[in-house]
Amino acid sequence: MTMDWYWKSASEISAAVRSGVVSASDITEAQLRRIDEVDGRIDAYTQRWDDTARAMAAKVDKKASRGEALGPLAGVPVGLKELLCTRVGKTTCASKMLEHFRSPYDATVVKRLEAADAVFLGKVNMDEFAMGSSTENSAIKVTRNPWNLKCVPGGSSGGSAAAVSAGECAISLGSDTGGSIRQPACLCGCVGIKPTYGRVSRYGLVAFASSLDQIGPLTRTVEDAALTLNVICGRDEMDATSADLPVPDFTGALTGDVRGLRIGLPKEYFTEALSEPMRERIEQAVDAYRANGAEIVEVSLPCSEYAIAVYYIICTAEASANLARFDGVRYGFRHPEAKTMQDMYVMSKSAAFGPEVRRRIMLGTYVLSSGYYDAYYLKAQKVRALIKKDFDAAFEKCDVIAGPTSPTASFEFGAKSDNPLEMYLSDIYTISVNLATLPGISIPCGLTDAGLPVGMQLMARPFEEELLLKTAHFYEQNRGFDMGRPPIA
């Protein structure tokens, strides 16, 4: 049994466990030792579930010893973002508001992973209530980018991305409302996919923006992302917005080449806003596709310039309603000095929500308030329809759209936290994907001269994850270089 099981992919691990080459318990021990070794420097884990992990692994091993068939994620170590409801441990959303909250039920995706014989290592850090792009908004602690500990891991699924890229788990489930899986995956040099809206049940995902949120995996390989989607996708009767569509075997889609594949490059994405290092490496990646027979096509997404405004109107409006339930009545933080009912609400919320959360609640409340609904919320929904139309038109000319995930690579802590609007503007490439309900994936395509990861984003038509994964996988297998491992320094 070698020490570097924690670098192996989920596919490799589960194949080995299922064939009896290694036990789930051994994998888990190796994983725990890795976390012991590096998490002191990275701080990806907010809750360590060592006992639970060992118990789950023991259960898998018992199944194996009885000759029972094991699930597709047998023994695979998984870290869960702090906003996925679990009966084990706490579900805090990295907020003081839910610091001690214990969910009485498991999210559907959690149940599906457990049924697939995965092993949960614990919960990983995030921006509070998924609001942020750097994980600096966590009320618990800061998580560091394994490629440069002075830099942010991205957000809001920063803990997920850091843990996966540092070998602290094989898979992490994150959530993505405007890029919160893809952007941290990009900044940490791993794979992150946001499935089509409706592919994965949101039951048990603490809601940020109901019409934009989706759960998805962060992994080290595209194959692992496909493997996870096989397990978590599919209609859930507890989520009325989960699509009633069959779930194909996504891992089976990873074969073939890209000859004749039409890859669209939106001209609005390649402007001065995109930093040089990012542009260079993405153009190299596109070249790789071209060299392998793909057809590169220029497309236009004219409403791109409106996407951020639309996104921040819709997501803050929905969030202002979704977070209203956190009032200290049935659960969560209740201010100890609250004497009246009014106090209970105002003092509890004001004390337990961080500044970014309060800012977004204020914005969302404003754009829905009397006299402003038409000008903001209704207008944003109309423009959202136009943005979707843009993509429909672009997908007449191409099959997959490629571009940057983030305008810049990772940045130092505190560099962007003073100006909220500036932070919002960095979501420019990812949010349209949520607005148009498309599937999107970020895959690593190199390092900057400073040694920070660069990622490329691919998008496809709704429910065409197979094509998306195939295209991503092809690049991963044919990029001609290895990303290497983060120095954790």
Place this chain on the structure above:
Amino acid sequence: MSKTAVSTWAAPRLPEESVMKYEAVIGMEVHVEINSKSKVFCACPTDFHAPPNTNVCPICLGMPGALPVLNRDMVDKSVAVGLALNCKISRWSKMDRKNYFYPDLAKNYQISQYDLPLCHGGSIEIEVDGETRRIGITRAHMEEDTARNTHTLGGGQSGIDFNRSGVPLLEIVTEPDIRSAAEAYAYLTALKQILQYLDVSDCNMEEGSLRAEANISIRPEGRAEFGVKTEVKNVASFSGVQKAIDYEIARQEKVLREGGVIVQETRGWDADRGITVSQRLKESAHDYRYFPEPDLPPIVVDESWENRIREGLPELPAPRKKRLESQYGLSAYDAHVITLSKPVADYYEAVVAAGADPKKASNWLMVELQALLSAAKLEIQACKIGPEALAALLKLIDTGLISGKIAKEVLVEMFDSGLPPDTIVRDKGLSQISDTGAIEAAVKQVIDASPEQVAQFKAGKDKVFGYFVGQVMKATRGKGNPQLINDILRRELEG
């Protein structure tokens, strides 16, 4: 969501001798709990007599990560109510979030319907003092009920029970077509009757499965503009509604006559003191920030769905009443009383179908049987006398086996024991004596024993006839056929 305009119109100061007549303009908002087995957005049972906080789940508790899924039965029943109220059913409608903070609101927003209600543009007929009026129904929309607050805990605390949170609620709003408290009462009665016929709700105001609020304004007779309206809440019974409305109309009139101005506000009915009390709310309290519910896809009720529900509707009270009048020759009043409750109307028609004469059946049901039911505080569904048994009893009277008087006793027996009438008559030897000879003998016996009364009768004191009837009845131990006794006595006394 009535279209009443807001105005601060105030009465001009009038010379003392002139008497301005005001007319009341009233709209009713009724909330009805629909009797689905499970809640509107989750599978929790709707039985809220369970111990506190035992019929709850992450969804109706508003826990993080929970999501609503709409109950089909709620849609079916809401469409049924809409059709029964002559509404148009929206082909496409959606749910919306109504945002406000209150401890009984689990998510601090209520999932309701704002601008595209499921049902709209209907009407209902009411009758007051013999006059029929049509009241417009603006809309009926689906929403969820809130939890229940208990204020009796003491120590400056309230307790909340979420068993009621998420129970399906249908809100029915009328146009401001109602003109008096009596009409409001009639509206509530007619609405409740329809809802019970459809079997969609218990309609119990004491239990809270039916709640009513009134929007009241007044204006000078003949004016078209609306006055400023107030909303009256917290009424616990239909008669309470009537009293509250009467009070509020009088209060508004007094204010205007004294030169004051009506403030648009919510007022609570204080039943103990018999007054409405202002409940001034913050301006921001009414900014509900409605927006479409992203967690629930729209509802499309196409023609075939609507028709399926329409075909499944029972015959409604008004048409049934008319049919009973024409089909069975009942008076309007009798038909009205019988059709007040569907189980009673069903019972009645079953009695007639079993062969009873319609008018006699009506009489026996409304008078004799109803008296027994009322005294025992029973509903007709719990009655031990089935419709066929009642029909059989009436048949026994028809064939002369028993008198009407004896039949009343038999009915009581049937009510208590559930035994069929012929068994009771046989076991108790109650069949009446219709043997002419036996009656003649009894009559002769009585006449012979009562010379004084015979003389009185022959002298013209007609009232004394009753004495003879009574005596003959006594002699036959109550079983003499009354008609025969009458005929034979007359013959003997007058002959």
Place this chain on the structure above:
Amino acid sequence: MSKISEKDVSYVAALAQLRLDDAAQERLVREMGDILAYMDKLNSLNTDGVEPMMHALEMTNVLRDDKTGAPLSHEDALMNAPVDNGDYFIVPKILEGEEGG
């Protein structure tokens, strides 16, 4: 001049049940002003006749059958209650006249 006034911010804070100290209020007037001014760029886009995208997917009639399921246990329901008495969730007394629906 910020796009949003202090009065607006106070009104919105009251709606959202948030209390802001003077410094936070000032900062929000500025930040929200910037963000809302940015959002004004939507006004330059003509959206006449465009149907708003009210729901993310084009599904309709996703309904459940009227069947009851097991509720939470009473203990689980109250498990996270900040204040309870074993039966009810306890809150400071709700006064008549405070907003109910």
